[in-house]
Amino acid sequence: xxxxxxxxxxxxxxxxxxxxxxxxxxxxxxxxxxxxxxxxxxxxxxxxxxxxxxxxxxxxxxxxxxxxxxxxxxxxxxxxxxxxxxxxxxxxxxxxxxxxxxxxxxxxxxxxxxxxxxxxxxxxxxxxxxxxxxxxxxxxxxxxxxxxxxxxxxxxxxxxxxxxxxxxxxxxxxxxxxxxxxxxxxxxxxxxxxxxxxxxxxxxxxxxxxxxxxxxxxxxxxxxxxxxxxxxxxxxxxxxxx
Amino acid sequence: xxxxxxxxxxxxxxxxxxxxxxxxxxxxxxxxxxxxxxxxxxxxxxxxxxxxxxxxxxxxxxxxxxxxxxxxxxxxxxxxxxxxxxxxxxxxxxxxxxxxxxxxxxxxxxxxxxxxxxxxxxxxxxxxxxxxxxxxxxxxxxxxxxxxxxxxxxxxxxxxxxxxxxxxxxxxxxxxxxxxxxxxxxxxxxxxxxxxxxxxxxxxxxxxxxxxxxxxxxxxxxxxxxxxxxxxxxxxxxxxxx
DNA sequence: GAGTGGTCTAGACCACACC
DNA sequence: GTGTGGTCTAGACCACTCA
Numbered sequence: 001x002x003x004x005x006x007x008x009x010x011x012x013x014x015x016x017x018x019x020x021x022x023x024x025x026x027x028x029x030x031x032x033x034x035x036x037x038x039x040x041x042x043x044x045x046x047x048x049x050x051x052x053x054x055x056x057x058x059x060x061x062x063x064x065x066x067x068x069x070x071x072x073x074x075x076x077x078x079x080x081x082x083x084x085x086x087x088x089x090x091x092x093x094x095x096x097x098x099x100x101x102x103x104x105x106x107x108x109x110x111x112x113x114x115x116x117x118x119x120x121x122x123x124x125x126x127x128x129x130x131x132x133x134x135x136x137x138x139x140x141x142x143x144x145x146x147x148x149x150x151x152x153x154x155x156x157x158x159x160x161x162x163x164x165x166x167x168x169x170x171x172x173x174x175x176x177x178x179x180x181x182x183x184x185x186x187x188x189x190x191x192x193x194x195x196x197x198x199x200x201x202x203x204x205x206x207x208x209x210x211x212x213x214x215x216x217x218x219x220x221x222x223x224x225x226x227x228x229x230x231x232x233x234x235x236x237x238x239x240x241x242x
Numbered sequence: 243x244x245x246x247x248x249x250x251x252x253x254x255x256x257x258x259x260x261x262x263x264x265x266x267x268x269x270x271x272x273x274x275x276x277x278x279x280x281x282x283x284x285x286x287x288x289x290x291x292x293x294x295x296x297x298x299x300x301x302x303x304x305x306x307x308x309x310x311x312x313x314x315x316x317x318x319x320x321x322x323x324x325x326x327x328x329x330x331x332x333x334x335x336x337x338x339x340x341x342x343x344x345x346x347x348x349x350x351x352x353x354x355x356x357x358x359x360x361x362x363x364x365x366x367x368x369x370x371x372x373x374x375x376x377x378x379x380x381x382x383x384x385x386x387x388x389x390x391x392x393x394x395x396x397x398x399x400x401x402x403x404x405x406x407x408x409x410x411x412x413x414x415x416x417x418x419x420x421x422x423x424x425x426x427x428x429x430x431x432x433x434x435x436x437x438x439x440x441x442x443x444x445x446x447x448x449x450x451x452x453x454x455x456x457x458x459x460x461x462x463x464x465x466x467x468x469x470x471x472x473x474x475x476x477x478x479x480x481x482x483x484x
Numbered sequence: 485g486a487g488t489g490g491t492c493t494a495g496a497c498c499a500c501a502c503c
Numbered sequence: 504g505t506g507t508g509g510t511c512t513a514g515a516c517c518a519c520t521c522a
Contacts (some may be wrong), residue, residue, distance in 0.1 A: 011491055037507060048493050050292075051516085070500035070507055076402075187479035189431035191450040207431040207449065237429035237479075241321045242304060253510055277487060290512050295489085312488055312519035491517075498510075 004045060012047055013054035020055065024064055024075055025181055034072040035065065052240050078169070078180075103143075106199065107133040108159050110152055115151050120214055121222045128152040130159060132168070135199050146228040154178055154223060168224070169215070180224070185213045189232075196229045200202050207232040246287060254289055254382050255296035262297065266306055266317055267423045267460075272359045276314040277307065280332045282371075320422075346384075348441065349375040352394055359391050362456055370394040372401060374410070377441050384442050387471040396465060397422055397450070411457070420459055422466070427455045430475075451476040 004015050014085035023029045036044070043191045056073055059065045067073045105141045112126040121129065136144040148168060151159065155176040163171065172178040187198050197204045209230040244256050265271045278286070283294045298315055301307045309315045354368040363371065371391045378386040390399065390410060397418040405413065414420040432452035439446045451472040457465050 004283040013491075034507095048495090050494090055490080056508095066271055067264050067508060068501085069509070070502080072507060122519085137489060183483040185483060187481075188477075189293050189451050189474035191447070191449050205433070205447065209431050216510095232431035235430075239427050240423075241305060241427060242423065255510075275487095281488080290514090291489095292513095293511060296510080298489095309489060310520085311490070312521080314488060314520095486520105486522090488520075489518095491515100493515075494513095496510100496512075499508095501505105501507075503504085 004047075012045070013051050014058070016041070016047070016052065016055035017058040020059060021062075021064060024059075025179065029075050031075050031077050035075060037072055062183050102137040103164060104135045104137060105133070105163070106135060107131065107158055108163075110159075113149065113151075117225060120212075120225050121149065121151055123151055128154075132159075132163070133147050141234065143231050143234055143241070145196055145199050147227045149225040150223065172223065178223055180215045180222075181218060182214045185211055187211045190229070192229065200229065200231055202231060209235060246289075251333075254287070255293050256300070258283070258287055258294065259300040262301060263304075263306060266301075267421065269421075271317050273317050273319050275317050277317065278315055285380035312482070344378060344379040345406060346377045347375070347405070347480050348377060349373065350405075352401075355391065355393075359467060362454075362467050363391065363393055365393050372397075374405070383476065385473050385476055387438055387441050389468040389469045391469075392465065414465065420465055422457045423459060424462075425457045427453055429453045432471070434471065442471065442473055444473060444475070451477060 004012050008015060010018075020029070020035070022210050023035075029035045035041075038049050038056070039050045041055075042049050045052070056065065056067070059073075060067065063076055065073045066076055094174075109131050110128050111131050113121065113123060113129045117129065118125045118127055120194055123129075129151050132148040132150070134146045134148075136146060150168075150172075152158075155172060155178070158171070158176075162174065166174075169180050172180065188210045190208050191205045192200065192202055193207050194204060195210045196202075196207060196208065200206075200208075202208075209228075209232060211228045211230065213224075213226045213228070215226070217223050246254050250257060252260075262271070262277070267279075271277045280291050280294045280298070283297075287294070298307065301315075301480065302309065303319060304457045306320055307315050308318055320451060333338070351373050352370050353373050355365060357367050359371065360367045360369055363369075365371075371393050374390040374392070375383045376388045376390075378388060392410075392414075394400075397420070398416050400413070400418075403413055403417065408416075411422050414422065430452045432450050433447045434442065434444055434450050436446060438444075438450070439448060442448075442450075444450075451470075451474060453470045453472065455466075455468045455470070457468070459465050
C-alpha cells in the first residue's frame with residue numbers, strides 16, 4: 001500500500017512509474033514475473049486505470065516491462081546483459097531459434113589497473129582489478145571477445161566462483177549485493193590485432209566493432225568496464241528511418 | 243472531414259495515426275507546422291480526446307511529431323537527411339555550435355548499374371544510374387565519403403542542377419516529384435581502401451564505419467542507394483542502457 | 485482571456501489467456 | 504467463466520503560450 005504525494009510537482013503517473021521502477025530494480029518484481037494487474041494497482045494507488053496505464057506506458061518505453069494481452073505486464077530481462085544482440089542483427093547465417101551460446105574463458109587474473117582503466121572505473125591508479133577474458137561462441141562460431149575489469153574490492157573472492165554457469169552481473173548481485181542499474185556503451189570501428197584475430201578465428205587486421213561498456217550501480221558508481229571485440233563479418237547494425 | 247472504418251480490425255487510433263502520417267508524408271502537414279489541435283481532430287474524426295492522444299502518441303513514438311505545451315503538435319524535420327549525425331555523437335573535437343558543413347563533389351557521372359547495385363535499387367542489371375560522389379567536410383575536416391546511386395529515369399537531367407546548394411532529397415522532391423518517405427540503413431565496420439583514405443585524409447586501412455542506406459518512396463520503391471564511409475576516429479556510437 | 489497539450493476521473497465493452 | 508490488457512467515451516481541471 002503506497003501513497004502518492006499530492007503536492008509533488010511530479011504527476012501521479014510519474015510517481016507511480018518511479019515506485020514500480022524501484023520495485024523492479026529491487027527485484028521485488030523480478031524478471032519474467034507478472035506484476036500486479038492494472039486493476040490491483042488502481043486499488044493500491046487509489047487512481048484510475050488511465051493513470052496506471054500511463055505509468056506502465058512509461059515503463060514500456062524504457063523497456064523495463066512488456067505486456068501480454070490476456071495475461072498481464074511482465075518484467076523484461078535486463079537489456080544490459082544482451083545489449084549487443086539487440087543492437088546488431090545477425091547475418092543470414094543465424095536464425096533466432098536453436099541458438100547455442102557458450103563462453104570460453106581465456107584468462108582470469110588480478111592486475112593493477114592502468115591509468116585509463118582506473119579513470120573509467122573511477123578508482124585510484126594501480127588499484128587491483130580482476131581481468132576476465134572470455135570468447136563468446138554462438139553456434140560454434142566465435143563472435144565476441146570480451147574483457148571485463150572489476151575492482152577487486154567490489155567482489156573480493158570473485159574468481160573462486162564458477163563463472164561458466166552464472167553471468168557476471170547475476171553473480172555480482174547474488175553474492176556481493178551489487179546491482180547493475182545502468183550502463184553506458186560506446187561503439188567504434190576497429191581492426192583486429194593478432195590476439196583478437198586468433199581467438200575470433202579471423203584474419204589479422206579484419207574489421208571489427210569495438211565496444212566499451214561501463215556498468216554502474218546506484219549513485220552512478222562504476223562497477224565494471226567491459227571491452228568487446230565483435231566480428232564485423234557476422235554482426236551488422238540495422239535501423240529504419242522515416 | 244474523414245471517416246473511420248468501424249469494422250476494420252484496426253482500432254480507431256491506429257487508423258487515425260495512419261491518416262495523419264499520410265498527411266505528413268504528403269506535406270499536407272509540412273515540416274515545423276502546427277497540426278490541428280487535439281480538439282479539432284476530435285471533431286474531425288468524431289472520437290474523444292483520449293483516442294486522438296493515443297494516435298498522436300504513436301506518431302511521437304515514431305518521431306514524426308513532437309508536442310509543445312500550450313502551443314500544439316508540430317511536424318518533426320525528417321530524420322533521413324541527418325541520420326548519421328544523430329546516430330553518432332561527435333568526438334571531443336566538435337561542439338554543437340559553430341559547425342560548418344561543406345560538400346565537395348568528386349564525381350558526377352552516368353554509369354551502368356552493377357548487379358549488386360541494381361538488385362538493391364530493384365532495377366534491371368546495367369540500368370543507367372547516376373553516380374554522385376561527395377566528401378562531407380565538417381569544420382574543415384573531411385569526415386564522410388558518400389557515394390549515391392540514383393536511377394537516371396527517376397530524375398533525367400539531375401546532374402544539370404546545382405547540387406552544392408540543395409540537398410539531393412530536396413532536389414528529388416521539388417524538381418522531380420519524388421518524395422523519400424522511408425529509409426533503411428545498415429552499418430558495419432570496415433577498413434579504408436586507397437581511394438577512401440586519400441579523400442578522408444586518413445592512413446590506408448584505417449578503421450571506418452561503412453553504412454549503406456536505401457531510400458524509398460511510396461510503395462517501398464527504392465530511389466537511392468547511398469554508401470558512406472565514415473571516419474572511425476571522429477565518429478562514435480553511444481547509447482545508454484538501464 | 486482564449487486555446488493548447490498534460491493529467492486525471494469514472495465508467496464501458498472487447499478479445500484474449502487460462503482454467 | 505473469470506481476469507487480463509486494449510480500446511474508447513464523456514467529462515474535468517491544470518499550466519502553459521500567445522495575443
